[in-house]
Amino acid sequence: xxxxxxxxxxxxxxxxxxxxxxxxxxxxxxxxxxxxxxxxxxxxxxxxxxxxxxxxxxxxxxxxxxxxxxxxxxxxxxxxxxxxxxxxxxxxxxxxxxxxxxxxxxxxxxxxxxxxxxxxxxxxxxxxxxxxxxxxxxxxxxxxxxxxxxxxxxxxxxxxxxxxxxxxxxxxxxxxxxxxxxxxxxxxxxxxxxxxxxxxxxxxxxxxxxxxxxxxxxxxxxxxxxxxxxxxxxxxxxxxxxxxxxxxxxxxxxxxxxxxxxxxxxxxxxxxxxxxxxxxxxxxxxxxxxxxxxxxxxxxxxxxxxxxxxxxxxxxxxxxxxxxxxxxxxxxxxxxxxxxxxxxxxxxxxxxxxxxxxxxxxxxxxxxxxxxxxxxxxxxxxxxxxxxxxxxxxxxxxxxxxxxxxxxxxxxxxxxxxxxxxxxxxxxxxxxxxxxxxxxxxxxxxxxxxxxxxxxxxxxxxxxxxxxxxxxxxxxxxxxxxxxxxxxxxxxxxxxxxxxxxxxxxxxxxxxxxxxxxxxxxxxxxxxxxxxxxxxxxxxxxxxxxxxxxxxxxxxxxxxxxxxxxxxxxxxxxxxxxxxxxxxxxxxxxxxxxxxxxxxxxxxxxxxxxxxxxxxxxxxxxxxxxxx
Amino acid sequence: xxxxxxxxxxxxxxxxxxxxxxxxxxxxxxxxxxxxxxxxxxxxxxxxxxxxxxxxxxxxxxxxxxxxxxxxxxxxxxxxxxxxxxxxxxxxxxxxxxxxxx
Numbered sequence: 001x002x003x004x005x006x007x008x009x010x011x012x013x014x015x016x017x018x019x020x021x022x023x024x025x026x027x028x029x030x031x032x033x034x035x036x037x038x039x040x041x042x043x044x045x046x047x048x049x050x051x052x053x054x055x056x057x058x059x060x061x062x063x064x065x066x067x068x069x070x071x072x073x074x075x076x077x078x079x080x081x082x083x084x085x086x087x088x089x090x091x092x093x094x095x096x097x098x099x100x101x102x103x104x105x106x107x108x109x110x111x112x113x114x115x116x117x118x119x120x121x122x123x124x125x126x127x128x129x130x131x132x133x134x135x136x137x138x139x140x141x142x143x144x145x146x147x148x149x150x151x152x153x154x155x156x157x158x159x160x161x162x163x164x165x166x167x168x169x170x171x172x173x174x175x176x177x178x179x180x181x182x183x184x185x186x187x188x189x190x191x192x193x194x195x196x197x198x199x200x201x202x203x204x205x206x207x208x209x210x211x212x213x214x215x216x217x218x219x220x221x222x223x224x225x226x227x228x229x230x231x232x233x234x235x236x237x238x239x240x241x242x243x244x245x246x247x248x249x250x251x252x253x254x255x256x257x258x259x260x261x262x263x264x265x266x267x268x269x270x271x272x273x274x275x276x277x278x279x280x281x282x283x284x285x286x287x288x289x290x291x292x293x294x295x296x297x298x299x300x301x302x303x304x305x306x307x308x309x310x311x312x313x314x315x316x317x318x319x320x321x322x323x324x325x326x327x328x329x330x331x332x333x334x335x336x337x338x339x340x341x342x343x344x345x346x347x348x349x350x351x352x353x354x355x356x357x358x359x360x361x362x363x364x365x366x367x368x369x370x371x372x373x374x375x376x377x378x379x380x381x382x383x384x385x386x387x388x389x390x391x392x393x394x395x396x397x398x399x400x401x402x403x404x405x406x407x408x409x410x411x412x413x414x415x416x417x418x419x420x421x422x423x424x425x426x427x428x429x430x431x432x433x434x435x436x437x438x439x440x441x442x443x444x445x446x447x448x449x450x451x452x453x454x455x456x457x458x459x460x461x462x463x464x465x466x467x468x469x470x471x472x473x474x475x476x477x478x479x480x481x482x483x484x485x486x487x488x489x490x491x492x493x494x495x496x497x498x499x500x501x502x503x504x505x506x507x508x509x510x511x512x513x514x515x516x517x518x519x520x521x522x523x524x525x526x527x528x529x530x531x532x533x534x535x536x537x538x539x540x541x542x543x544x545x546x547x548x549x550x551x552x553x554x555x556x557x558x559x560x561x562x563x564x565x566x567x568x569x570x571x572x573x574x575x576x577x578x579x580x581x582x583x584x585x586x587x588x589x590x591x592x593x594x595x596x597x598x599x600x601x602x603x604x605x606x607x608x609x610x611x612x613x614x615x616x617x618x619x620x621x622x623x624x625x626x627x628x
Numbered sequence: 629x630x631x632x633x634x635x636x637x638x639x640x641x642x643x644x645x646x647x648x649x650x651x652x653x654x655x656x657x658x659x660x661x662x663x664x665x666x667x668x669x670x671x672x673x674x675x676x677x678x679x680x681x682x683x684x685x686x687x688x689x690x691x692x693x694x695x696x697x698x699x700x701x702x703x704x705x706x707x708x709x710x711x712x713x714x715x716x717x718x719x720x721x722x723x724x725x726x727x728x729x730x
Contacts, residue, residue: 203706
């Protein structure tokens with residue numbers, strides 16, 4: 001935000017198609033100081049950055065990538081609304097960014113933009129590539145033909161940027177087109193042809209290097225194998241590489257909490273700081289390693305040009321369930337964590353495909369379910385070998401992954417045929433030449449995405465964590481005298497709001513085979529799935545979350561009947577419940593951020609809860625019948 | 629035996645106006661080159677194809693098909709774009725190599 005005393009900065013809009021080099025140019029002009037937000041009412045990302053052109057303070061607006069001003073996607077609608085002046089006023093000047101190699105196509109949109117009669121200049125990017133491919137554009141002639149300033153740049157090397165900044169300082173002096181171009185698309189095509197006559201003196205040839213790489217990467221057999229290899233590596237890296245950093249953050253948060261307990265006198269303030277505030281902040285920061293890693297890989301693969309190829313290879317498969325190729329990457333990331341997975345849906349242009357992907361992403365088995373699975377499988381599934389090296393425990397785990405993934409595809413297919421059927425957007429995707437992204441571009445993109453997560457989702461997660469701490473802490477009840485600290489902690493939990501909620505929902509969850517102790521765990525796990533393990537440890541007054549807790553749940557019996565609480569039907573039912581239920585505040589918060597309303601997180605939470613309840617009930621019944 | 633009108637039909641040279649002529653782009657074999665004759669722009673989706681540069685008289689090349697033969701990648705106007713078969717079927721083309729010399 002600008003201060004009131006300073007003169008109003010110049011508002012300059014960057015407009016161009018995806019892959020035109022717009023983001024590189026934006027970074028070159030504004031550095032890393034860009035502000036990221038959302039346009040009101042839509043899920044489209046809004047990027048603005050401050051810049052100074054020859055001492056003139058300016059705001060550069062990076063408009064969403066667009067192929068035309070006849071919009072078919074929310075991104076393109078935003079561009080039209082900005083040009084209409086419906087969002088913060090009409091920009092005072094426009095820079096149309098166009099890849100010099102595909103200038104013929106970009107001019108189709110430029111014609112529409114020139115009809116707006118806003119001061120406009122044309123920035124030609126990738127001029128080095130045009131030259132390498134044997135193409136030639138006569139820039140002075142193009143300027144004369146269009147009647148507006150034209151500048152060629154090589155954005156990632158900074159060539160032409162200084163000249164561009166001088167130009168941007170004085171949009172009032174820019175020349176205007178002599179004639180307003182036609183509107184109708186075929187007439188526009190004729191206009192483009194007449195402009196390019198004597199300007200595009202040599203057409204660029206095909207990009208031989210890219211074609212050669214594509215012959216390997218998109219080979220029917222080699223390409224498919226490579227696709228599988230890249231995706232498995234991608235998955236593995238997010239899963240495994242983020243772990244040490246996450247463990248370190250976890251340990252850091254833990255010792256910070258211990259430090260608070262050691263320094264402050266025991267009591268509510270220390271409890272709140274350590275278990276409410278610090279743990280709450282920790283539950284946000286813990287996602288940062290995965291998000292940074294995921295976006296580094298995602299943006300690298302995208303900027304280099306592979307992501308479009310991967311989507312090209314897998315599109316047919318995804319089309320079978322009503323999605324498109326670009327949804328695959330997002331669903332794959334959700335195996336690590338649905339939060340970065342949902343953020344990755346930004347690459348999907350169709351709002352309908354994007355929404356369906358967001359709604360099914362929580363069904364992919366994320367890493368937060370693993371502690372729950374590990375506890376239950378470790379305690380109740382015998383470690384016997386079934387088929388050579390494959391043990392029963394591993395097979396059960398695999399089955400849980402498979403149930404989640406297959407259900408995700410099934411739900412996507414149902415949603416695309418029912419609720420979200422209308423608004424069919426054509427599938428088209430550019431396969432840009434392979435280009436090595438600069439470190440600067442990557443760092444900027446990763447930083448902006450991570451910051452957006454911390455600011456938007458982080459605040460919601462933190463607030464809810466504090467509320468949850470309150471629920472498991474209050475009202476405070478004195479444990480009976482003579483009880484051990486573990487027993488006192490159990491007593492306090494049982495009589496807290498969360499404990500009462502556990503008791504209260506017992507009739508509801510009884511058909512699933514759950515008692516009130518599991519109920520408390522379920523209430524706590526609303527914040528994050530893995531919290532059920534910590535809560536059960538507290539409920540069972542277990543001294544640790546490992547062997548002691550495992551023994552406690554194995555031996556727990558109903559005080560009246562003497563029957564085991566965790567019998568086979570209940571264990572099956574609880575496992576299945578965790579496959580489906582959306583117990584994750586962070587996921588709900590990121591859904592809220594990405595869809596800009598509480599409607600879709602509420603829908604996802606409800607349908608997954610219904611699914612979880614039904615499936616758990618069925619699992620309970622079936623296992624009980626089978627065992628007899 | 630043949631009626632004059634019939635013989636007239638068979639002997640009429642190929643029309644020079646080729647707007648309705650040609651085959652769906654989706655049916656062209658990989659590697660072939662063609663000229664777009666017509667695009668079904670009756671829907672917004674079809675109109676978008678025009679905005680992307682799939683315009684009549686544009687030269688287009690079928691670069692490759694995905695492993696499951698859908699989508700299909702095309703080269704036109706300096707860049708590569710892929711479309712699903714159903715989208716490509718809205719575009720009619722005349723293959724350049726197959727065009728009769730006369």
